[in-house]
Amino acid sequence: MTNSGLIYEGFFRSSREFPQRPALEVANRVVSYSDLRERAFQLAATFWKYELSDQPPLAAVFGYRSITAFAGILAALLRSLGYVPLNRRHPPERTKFMLERSGCRALVVDEFSAAQLARVLEGLSDKLLILMPDPCPPHRNAIGSLAHG
Secondary structure, X not given: OOOOOOOOHHHHHXXXXXXXXXXXXXXXXXXEHHHHHHHHHHHHHHHHXXXXXXXXXXXXXXXXXXXXXXXXXXXXXXXXXXEEEXXXXXXXXXXXXXXXXXXXXXXXXXXXXXXXXXXXXXXXOOOOXXXXXXXXXXXXXXXXXXXXX
């Protein structure tokens, strides 16, 4: 038996049937299906709004086992985009290389990866839509300004 459904259909089916049940537990924080679904929809809507039709159908997710990383992956799948996982545990130079080679024009960054963002972006010449949905602590405001500027 083959299943020709979309990879994210199981998640969204569960989010409709069990909206208040836990979907994830990350860093001792439990996130419901409805909350994760809403985060994914918001990111997907932003991908849609700023989509450049002449770009590769890819989004990068710069995060590691975070709520934002999971929501970013779901958002990419919702928009029928492939996603490139970028891990903050790798050296910033490697992350930058992967981002450049992939041709991604959209990047979702979680709060824990934001500290490396300036080094990853340094010297990139292509336009890049950067989504940082997590609140930026005050010491990271300069990175947020650089990323959005």
